[in-house]
Amino acid sequence: MTDMHDDQTSPKPRLAIAGASGFIGTALRHHLTDDYQVFALTRSMTLARAPQREAGLIRRECDLFSLDAVKAALRGIDYAIYLVHSLVPSSRLTQARPADMDLVLADNFAQAAAENGIRQIVFVGGLIPEGFHISPLLWSRREVEMVLAARGTPVTALRAGLVVGPGGSASGLLIDLVRRLPVIPLPMAARSLTRPIALPDLVRAVRCCLGQPERYRGHFDIGGPDCLSYETMVRQTATLLERQRTIFTTPLLPLRLAALAARFVGRAPPALLAPVIESLPQDTILRDNPLQARLTAGALPFREALAGVLDEHRRRALPNPRAPLIGPERTRHRRAGLVRSIQRIILPPGQDAAWVAGNYFRWLERALWPFVVTTCDAEGSWTVSLRAPRRRLLSLRKLAVQSTAQRQVYRIAGGLLSRSDGPGCARFEFQTLLGERYTMAAIHDYAPALPWPLYRWTQAPIHGWIMVRYQRHLARLAR
Numbered sequence: 001m002t003d004m005h006d007d008q009t010s011p012k013p014r015l016a017i018a019g020a021s022g023f024i025g026t027a028l029r030h031h032l033t034d035d036y037q038v039f040a041l042t043r044s045m046t047l048a049r050a051p052q053r054e055a056g057l058i059r060r061e062c063d064l065f066s067l068d069a070v071k072a073a074l075r076g077i078d079y080a081i082y083l084v085h086s087l088v089p090s091s092r093l094t095q096a097r098p099a100d101m102d103l104v105l106a107d108n109f110a111q112a113a114a115e116n117g118i119r120q121i122v123f124v125g126g127l128i129p130e131g132f133h134i135s136p137l138l139w140s141r142r143e144v145e146m147v148l149a150a151r152g153t154p155v156t157a158l159r160a161g162l163v164v165g166p167g168g169s170a171s172g173l174l175i176d177l178v179r180r181l182p183v184i185p186l187p188m189a190a191r192s193l194t195r196p197i198a199l200p201d202l203v204r205a206v207r208c209c210l211g212q213p214e215r216y217r218g219h220f221d222i223g224g225p226d227c228l229s230y231e232t233m234v235r236q237t238a239t240l241l242e243r244q245r246t247i248f249t250t251p252l253l254p255l256r257l258a259a260l261a262a263r264f265v266g267r268a269p270p271a272l273l274a275p276v277i278e279s280l281p282q283d284t285i286l287r288d289n290p291l292q293a294r295l296t297a298g299a300l301p302f303r304e305a306l307a308g309v310l311d312e313h314r315r316r317a318l319p320n321p322r323a324p325l326i327g328p329e330r331t332r333h334r335r336a337g338l339v340r341s342i343q344r345i346i347l348p349p350g351q352d353a354a355w356v357a358g359n360y361f362r363w364l365e366r367a368l369w370p371f372v373v374t375t376c377d378a379e380g381s382w383t384v385s386l387r388a389p390r391r392r393l394l395s396l397r398k399l400a401v402q403s404t405a406q407r408q409v410y411r412i413a414g415g416l417l418s419r420s421d422g423p424g425c426a427r428f429e430f431q432t433l434l435g436e437r438y439t440m441a442a443i444h445d446y447a448p449a450l451p452w453p454l455y456r457w458t459q460a461p462i463h464g465w466i467m468v469r470y471q472r473h474l475a476r477l478a479r
């Protein structure tokens, strides 16, 4: 891949940032262009094709759901930073848990990084609490860390708690809470302790370990100087904003209700806030390590970091740098009318993606008997048809070049249920990951032929139901 602004003669190492348009990515790309040629990866066509105004920055359009696109985007890159999560919708209908989408994204990135000989991936994950209860968000960050490391590229995982800086959703919620509510009831979980870190300190941590995979391989807990409860953070926010607020914790406010209430109070997308609130209940403990030792001197206290979150004039939290993209992206998804559906399948011992794919189509005929027939041709492509009257519902052409035992890729190439003029590259992929523990069954960019409301309330739930049954079927075999 060659870009207009790509300087092939530059002696600077080449760094790709996945998630460069986000809260942390924006700060990092501003600080790293002095030392690196920075390639900012984005799904957004608008962003990728906008006139380039940041010196030393090259944007590459890349949807991490496409392995081919990531491989192309990482060509010629030396180092990479991974800041992606899938809590914000990426299609008109998504039938998938964010944690499952995150596995697919991270595995594509890890594969592409290994193939391109990337020397190091730096990942920002979450601080893992002591004890056995780990929230779904934190567990997902942990899984992403494992998936990124599973293909052999050295990974430096920085595990951080709340990151406080301009555009951060959690620090923005603190400001919104105090600005909007005279009385602030908090769930009991708000008494748990954490180590917030200021965005400039996180940037320092990344700068410190980037380019040094031998020295900083593995995971490192990082945090600021204060060990605070969320309740204290709300109080300090009220002091900073000079607002008199009644703040108390109550057992009458369960965590789920608090997450729901945050939707109405906070301005960040609810999908981002709810998992953060569900991660509150446990004290997070920072384990000492050499990187944290280097950060301690000069680390910003929470109050100072919070002051940087505010827009000086309006005393409001600065928005996430991606905020202007949200509206146009939503409209684009609506217009495109595409579907993404991802399920995690526990792999029976000794099997692989090729087996799961073949087994799926055979099982489908049995599961939908007597309505559906599935047939396979000599190339391994499948057709799903209505039995009587015989009508082709879906044609799935196997892409032999992209397919291996660990990954089977089928192009959705027609049939009564698929729009042939869909804007994306509709495909059904089976991808084995995490040391063959799971196979992800993923439909990407599928354009349904049925009118959208009809599809939404008939075919979509039926597909969801079928996939859950298949998941259970294989889970039984795996036992």
Ligand SMILES: NC(=O)c1ccc[n+]([C@@H]2O[C@H](COP(=O)([O-])OP(=O)(O)OC[C@H]3O[C@@H](n4cnc5c(N)ncnc54)[C@H](OP(=O)(O)O)[C@@H]3O)[C@@H](O)[C@H]2O)c1
Pocket: 018, 019, 020, 021, 022, 023, 024, 025, 041, 042, 043, 044, 047, 062, 063, 064, 065, 082, 083, 084, 085, 086, 090, 105, 124, 125, 126, 141, 160, 161, 162, 163, 164, 168, 169, 170, 320, 322
């Ligand atoms: N914020 C915190 O307090 C905090 C604390 C601890 C850890 N972290 C972790 O740090 C990371 C970054 O967080 P953040 O707050 O900066 O997130 P953010 O502002 O919401 O940005 C997320 C980024 O992910 C990219 N992305 C999502 N799906 C993608 C896809 N399919 N292909 C390519 N890019 C995709 C988006 O890029 P485009 O839309 O441009 O494609 C966006 O730049 C996350 O992993 C998060 O869990 C954050």
